[in-house]
Amino acid sequence: MLATVMTTALSVSAEAAGHESPAPTIAPPFVVGGVLFAIFVVLMFVTLSYTNLGRRHEANEEHADPHRQHPNKHDRHQGASSL
Template identity: 45%
Template sequence: MNALILASEAASNGMDPHTFAVLVGGGIFAALMVLLLITVSYTNVGNRHDAKPEPEDTHRQFKTHTPHSH
């Protein structure tokens, strides 16, 4: 069995398993931290200012039409 382990270690030319584990764990940690920051950014949604009617802008490129009843 020892010869098999030594042969597999000699034949493998990949990265160290510890390095691979740190890279995978670090990637998962970074992804979860990004998701955490996205989640925390939504906690401020209720603190927005009250909605006010938009002032008339005569130079606006895309005009919004006022609704009228038929």
């Protein structure tokens, strides 16, 4: 059973391979690849241009504002009054 299926699949694929033409492209493959490579290099340089944003100034601690409408829960109760 398996041999019959494999033989049929092989013969169908061999028959189809002889009559198939390649898909049309806008340019030769090396030109398409070169353009895509250039686009990705430009995107890489744009990404690398943002690497200095974290080093502009020293990080400052955020003070806990008790009047904030939705205070974060990570301030370890610095803005809460003691009970």
